[in-house]
Amino acid sequence: MLNLAPNIPDPDGFYAELLGVHEGLAPEESHALNARLILILANHIGDRATLSAALEAARTSGQPRSGDAP
Amino acid sequence: MQDRYPLAFKLYPYARVPDQDAGAPVRHPVVIVGAGPVGLSLALDLGLRGTPVVVLDDHEGVGLGSRALCFAKRTLEIMDRLGAGPDMLGKGIVWQKGRVFRDRDEIFDFDLLPEAGHEYPAFINLQQPHFERFVMEAVTRAQAKGAPIEVRGKNRVDAVKDTGDGVAIDLITPDGPYRMEADYVVACDGARSPVRSMLGLGFEGRVFEDNFLIADVKMTADFPTERWFWFEPWFKSGDSALLHKQPDDIWRIDFQLGWDIDREKELRPENIRARVDQMLGHSDYELDWCSIYTFQCRRMERFRHGRVLFAGDSAHQVSPFGARGANSGVQDADNLAWKLKAVLEGAPDGLLDSYDAERVMAADENILNSSRSTDFLTPKSQVSRLFRNAVLDLARDHPFARQLINSGRLSVPCIYDGSPLNTPDALDAPARSRPGAPCPDAPLGDGFLLKSLGAGFTLLALDCEAPESLPEAGVTARRLSVDTAVAPLIRDRYLGEAPTGLYLIRPDQHVAGRWPTFDEPQVRAAMRRAMGEATC
Ligand SMILES: Cc1cc2nc3c(=O)[nH]c(=O)nc-3n(C[C@H](O)[C@H](O)[C@H](O)COP(=O)(O)OP(=O)(O)OC[C@H]3O[C@@H](n4cnc5c(N)ncnc54)[C@H](O)[C@@H]3O)c2cc1C
Numbered sequence: 001m002l003n004l005a006p007n008i009p010d011p012d013g014f015y016a017e018l019l020g021v022h023e024g025l026a027p028e029e030s031h032a033l034n035a036r037l038i039l040i041l042a043n044h045i046g047d048r049a050t051l052s053a054a055l056e057a058a059r060t061s062g063q064p065r066s067g068d069a070p
Numbered sequence: 071m072q073d074r075y076p077l078a079f080k081l082y083p084y085a086r087v088p089d090q091d092a093g094a095p096v097r098h099p100v101v102i103v104g105a106g107p108v109g110l111s112l113a114l115d116l117g118l119r120g121t122p123v124v125v126l127d128d129h130e131g132v133g134l135g136s137r138a139l140c141f142a143k144r145t146l147e148i149m150d151r152l153g154a155g156p157d158m159l160g161k162g163i164v165w166q167k168g169r170v171f172r173d174r175d176e177i178f179d180f181d182l183l184p185e186a187g188h189e190y191p192a193f194i195n196l197q198q199p200h201f202e203r204f205v206m207e208a209v210t211r212a213q214a215k216g217a218p219i220e221v222r223g224k225n226r227v228d229a230v231k232d233t234g235d236g237v238a239i240d241l242i243t244p245d246g247p248y249r250m251e252a253d254y255v256v257a258c259d260g261a262r263s264p265v266r267s268m269l270g271l272g273f274e275g276r277v278f279e280d281n282f283l284i285a286d287v288k289m290t291a292d293f294p295t296e297r298w299f300w301f302e303p304w305f306k307s308g309d310s311a312l313l314h315k316q317p318d319d320i321w322r323i324d325f326q327l328g329w330d331i332d333r334e335k336e337l338r339p340e341n342i343r344a345r346v347d348q349m350l351g352h353s354d355y356e357l358d359w360c361s362i363y364t365f366q367c368r369r370m371e372r373f374r375h376g377r378v379l380f381a382g383d384s385a386h387q388v389s390p391f392g393a394r395g396a397n398s399g400v401q402d403a404d405n406l407a408w409k410l411k412a413v414l415e416g417a418p419d420g421l422l423d424s425y426d427a428e429r430v431m432a433a434d435e436n437i438l439n440s441s442r443s444t445d446f447l448t449p450k451s452q453v454s455r456l457f458r459n460a461v462l463d464l465a466r467d468h469p470f471a472r473q474l475i476n477s478g479r480l481s482v483p484c485i486y487d488g489s490p491l492n493t494p495d496a497l498d499a500p501a502r503s504r505p506g507a508p509c510p511d512a513p514l515g516d517g518f519l520l521k522s523l524g525a526g527f528t529l530l531a532l533d534c535e536a537p538e539s540l541p542e543a544g545v546t547a548r549r550l551s552v553d554t555a556v557a558p559l560i561r562d563r564y565l566g567e568a569p570t571g572l573y574l575i576r577p578d579q580h581v582a583g584r585w586p587t588f589d590e591p592q593v594r595a596a597m598r599r600a601m602g603e604a605t606c
Contacts, residue, residue, distance in 0.1 A: 040468075
């Protein structure tokens with residue numbers, strides 16, 4: 001099952017590290033790194049239902065909420 | 071009548087037939103339009119079963135040029151049943167391993183038949199004209215033994231009309247037009263299917279925006295007999311390239327060219343040679359054949375329209391990556407032949423609807439696989455290219471990414487899960503041989519299991535009792551008893567942990583049902599179901 005509750009022990013540290021690996025990269029290099037990262041994490045999760053739930057969570061949370069101004 | 075293409079082999083020259091001089095149209099049980107690999111296989115299967123069949127083709131033989139090359143194990147098993155398997159295996163180049171490179175680095179390899187105990191290999195490479203010639207030679211041998219098969223060259227079908235109780239066919243020949251009638255027509259007339267157009271039927275799907283250049287090159291070389299595929303090849307021929315060995319010292323090279331190209335310029339011999347020189351590092355070869363192709367993935371909504379059925383490329387078309395075109399068409403024929411015979415002999419007409427259900431399912435599986443390969447090879451957006459390249463980058467160091475590399479998922483037969491002809495699984499045994507599956511081969515005595523199955527229904531009795539023959543639903547199932555103590559691979563593939571098992575196997579070697587032992591009422595019900603007599 002997809003865990004969307006807080007789960008990373010050191011959130012600020014992780015966030016800084018995530019930005020850190022992108023430092024100095026051109027946008028297309030950053031995109032490529034993100035793509036590799038997604039594939040690595042997806043393989044680690046492995047479970048197909050969890051992956052589908054994660055894709056869905058990513059897709060919908062990027063959309064405007066109903067009731068928001070268009 | 072002008073030929074639309076030059077011939078590689080003239081196999082069925084035009085000859086005037088009595089039908090052309092008959093006062094009224096002569097009626098035939100089955101008429102097949104198109105003597106390509108699919109039409110000929112179907113005709114051979116029907117003829118060997120004793121069903122009279124006429125094949126019409128507007129040419130007098132096999133077209134020249136490079137099309138299908140890779141023929142899969144299941145196709146060879148079908149061809150073995152039809153008597154053409156040994157010739158194909160004798161001439162073809164056997165292979166089962168593939169390697170994928172990026173630039174100069176090998177990033178992935180695969181083995182398509184990692185287990186032993188099969189009569190036929192995972193794949194052979196054999197030029198399509200030879201494949202068709204071997205089928206036609208088997209037709210000729212069958213004819214000599216009395217099989218009622220007629221192949222009429224230079225007979226072009228110009229109109230097809232379902233009259234309700236039959237089909238009227240208008241033909242053109244060098245001696246002028248004539249008309250014939252059929253109980254059933256099978257359109258095996260290729261991707262541009264004139265019959266499909268005559269009936270006003272659609273053919274929907276996706277067009278992929280890419281061009282591939284085929285260069286068949288004659289040379290002596292000692293590359294291994296493996297499928298070699300390059301992404302972003304070091305020889306800079308384009309986005310990808312593929313190398314395959316063919317019989318007679320011919321090598322198939324496929325170059326991905328991209329979408330916006332000047333076809334005429336790319337096809338100039340000096341430009342083709344420049345690409346090949348770069349790849350091989352020498353120019354010590356002859357160009358045997360070159361062409362540029364684009365591809366589509368599409369299918370008809372239904373493969374049966376009353377008395378007209380569609381098989382092969384007329385019904386479905388896939389991109390060549392995966393070698394699923396001719397291979398799946400031959401499996402259409404394998405599925406249809408015994409059903410047509412049964413219906414002509416009185417089985418319920420609905421049995422032909424199961425052809426539609428099972429082969430549409432297979433076509434969807436093939437289209438899905440071939441579309442996915444094509445999306446990987448020809449990324450259609452920036453983001454799909456981004457992920458594709460991420461996979462290739464990761465694959466060098468990390469095994470997990472290698473399984474995502476998709477340079478073509480090669481043809482395997484469809485398992486007809488959920489087919490109306492299946493009886494629900496009643497044996498706790500390996501899933502690979504469940505109802506709907508094509509029987510996996512295995513050694514049996516001095517030979518192989520598939521060869522030992524009859525042309526009709528078989529009761530495969532594994533360490534259990536069963537009657538020698540069982541008549542039901544207009545057909546008779548014949549027993550094949552196996553003592554698995556001396557056939558361990560049959561045990562592995564059909565029983566697993568189960569102590570005994572009884573399989574009902576269809577004439578096309580797909581499993582119809584399976585049980586721990588012979589239970590007569592259940593087996594009879596399964597036979598009725600497999601013959602299209604729904605038993606709800
Ligand atoms: C580059 C390339 C590579 C391929 N590689 C592979 C591969 O490796 N493995 C694989 O399995 N498949 C492969 N294929 C696909 C394969 O070639 C086709 O799936 C196969 O030829 C389809 O056979 P068919 O009998 O359905 O149709 P066709 O081979 O097209 O035959 C149709 C026949 O109908 C006849 N006809 C048409 N109109 C009429 C008419 N009005 N009257 C009478 N006759 C008519 C034609 O003359 C022809 O003989 C490849 C295709 C291409 C283009």
